[in-house]
Amino acid sequence: MLQKLNISIACSYAEQTKLKGPGTHEDEQLDAKVLLCVGQQVILTSNLWVETSLVNGALGKFISILYAMHSKPPDLPFFVVIDFVHYKGPSWDVNNPKQVPISPVSRGSYRQLPIRMAWGLTIHKSQGMTLPKATIDIGNIDRQGLFTAISRVKSLSGLRISPAFTYTRYSCMEDNPYVNRRKREEALLSSKSLMPPT
Numbered sequence: 001m002l003q004k005l006n007i008s009i010a011c012s013y014a015e016q017t018k019l020k021g022p023g024t025h026e027d028e029q030l031d032a033k034v035l036l037c038v039g040q041q042v043i044l045t046s047n048l049w050v051e052t053s054l055v056n057g058a059l060g061k062f063i064s065i066l067y068a069m070h071s072k073p074p075d076l077p078f079f080v081v082i083d084f085v086h087y088k089g090p091s092w093d094v095n096n097p098k099q100v101p102i103s104p105v106s107r108g109s110y111r112q113l114p115i116r117m118a119w120g121l122t123i124h125k126s127q128g129m130t131l132p133k134a135t136i137d138i139g140n141i142d143r144q145g146l147f148t149a150i151s152r153v154k155s156l157s158g159l160r161i162s163p164a165f166t167y168t169r170y171s172c173m174e175d176n177p178y179v180n181r182r183k184r185e186e187a188l189l190s191s192k193s194l195m196p197p198t
Contacts, residue, residue: 002035002037005040007038009035010065011033011036011073012036012073012074012075012112012113013033013074013075014033014110014111014112015104015110015111015112016109016110028108030045030105030108030110030112030113030114031116034112036065039061040117041117041118042059042060042061042062042082042115042116042118043057043058043116043117043118043121044114044115045114045115048105052089052090053086054087054100057129058087059084059086060100062115063081063082063083064081066078066080076112076113077104077113078103081099081102082102082115083096083100120137123146126152130152131153131154131158132153132158133159134160135160135161135162136149136159
């Protein structure tokens with residue numbers, strides 16, 4: 001996807017803020033290397049300002065990058081500007097109220113920009129989002145989470161499923177362990193609701 005943009009790509013390497021020891025959960029919140037390109041889709045990986053929707057999972061479009069004097073890639077930028085669709089805070093640029101400057105943050109042993117490329121999202125990452133359109137890669141094996149993925153879009157016209165969901169695949173779902181488990185749980189819940197009070 002970056003190659004299709006046909007624009008220069010900058011690389012941002014994380015700065016190590018502590019002596020390297022055993023990895024921590026916080027280290028996983030920031031990538032050691034982030035690729036930066038104007039026009040790319042990104043996702044925020046930290047809760048920066050919850051009240052304005054700058055939260056972990058917020059989607060945006062990369063607009064520009066600013067380096068401190070005498071710095072250049074692969075140094076950490078001073079900040080990057082990202083256009084967040086759902087941002088609802090004060091305007092940094094009155095002509096572009098959804099654009100927000102994002103500076104590097106420190107987590108665990110790293111200091112890095114709290115963003116990742118987001119041309120594609122896992123079902124887990126998309127949970128709770130409402131998207132205007134999406135292409136859902138359902139793979140060749142039925143797993144849990146398909147309903148969560150499909151329910152992210154606002155309408156059926158904004159939904160594309162890949163590969164195509166065939167009748168043969170649908171008919172095989174009767175033997176799927178997740179479907180059978182769901183049926184057992186629904187039957188159990190139904191039987192409990194029909195039981196007379198004791």
